[in-house]
Amino acid sequence: MPAVVGTAAEVAQYDPLATLEQMGIPVIRQWLRDTWGAWSPKHRVVILAQGLSPTQERCVLAHEIEHILAGDVGCGGMAGLRAERLADLHAARKLIALSDFCAAVQWATSEAELAAELGVTGWILRTRAADLEGGAQWLGTSKTGG
Numbered sequence: 088m089p090a091v092v093g094t095a096a097e098v099a100q101y102d103p104l105a106t107l108e109q110m111g112i113p114v115i116r117q118w119l120r121d122t123w124g125a126w127s128p129k130h131r132v133v134i135l136a137q138g139l140s141p142t143q144e145r146c147v148l149a150h151e152i153e154h155i156l157a158g159d160v161g162c163g164g165m166a167g168l169r170a171e172r173l174a175d176l177h178a179a180r181k182l183i184a185l186s187d188f189c190a191a192v193q194w195a196t197s198e199a200e201l202a203a204e205l206g207v208t209g210w211i212l213r214t215r216a217a218d219l220e221g222g223a224q225w226l227g228t229s230k231t232g233g
Contacts, residue, residue, distance in 0.1 A: 101181050103148035107133060112155065114148065123147045126154040146208045149178035179215035182207050188215060 107114055112131055119125070119136040124147035126133055133151045135144060153174035161167055183205050195201035202212040 101149070103145055103152055106152055107148060110152075110155070124151050126151045126159065128155075128160050142203075142206055143208055145206065146178065146182065146211045149182050149211075150174045153177040175211070175214045176218055179207070179211045179218060182211055183215040185219070188219065 104114065112133060114133045114135050116135050116137050119134065123136045123139060123143060124134060133148065133155075135147060139147065151174075154170065156177075157170065157173065159170045159174070162171060187205060191201055191204045195204060198209055198212060202209050205212060207215075
């Protein structure tokens with residue numbers, strides 16, 4: 088069984104923007120051509136694409152926080168791909184409590200409805216679902232230790 092990060096109440100209260108503020112890392116919103124967000128370790132700033140919905144912003148910021156916590160400095164090559172997937176996985180675990188997922192999946196009639204109920208993007212929802220199904224095992228993470 089995959090590791091569960093926090094209780095449903097803790098996950099529901101997870102506010103990536105507040106977390107970044109506590110870390111002293113500013114968020115700059117600007118036009119980005121091919122991504123929704125980026126962590127710049129050199130400048131110690133998170134850059135967020137303009138025009139994102141509040142749900143998209145929350146998910147992107149959670150993802151970028153995971154890069155910061157992991158000490159990631161680039162996204163090139165296989166190491167970069169693994170870092171991206173791990174950032175998605177850890178963000179999804181923080182954004183979607185197991186209990187909330189299990190409750191909502193019982194009645195949601197579509198992926199979009201489930202994602203909206205959980206307050207996440209479809210990408211983060213699919214990442215968490217794969218994690219709960221054991222699909223993240225190939226990432227080299229422990230199914231019991233996270």
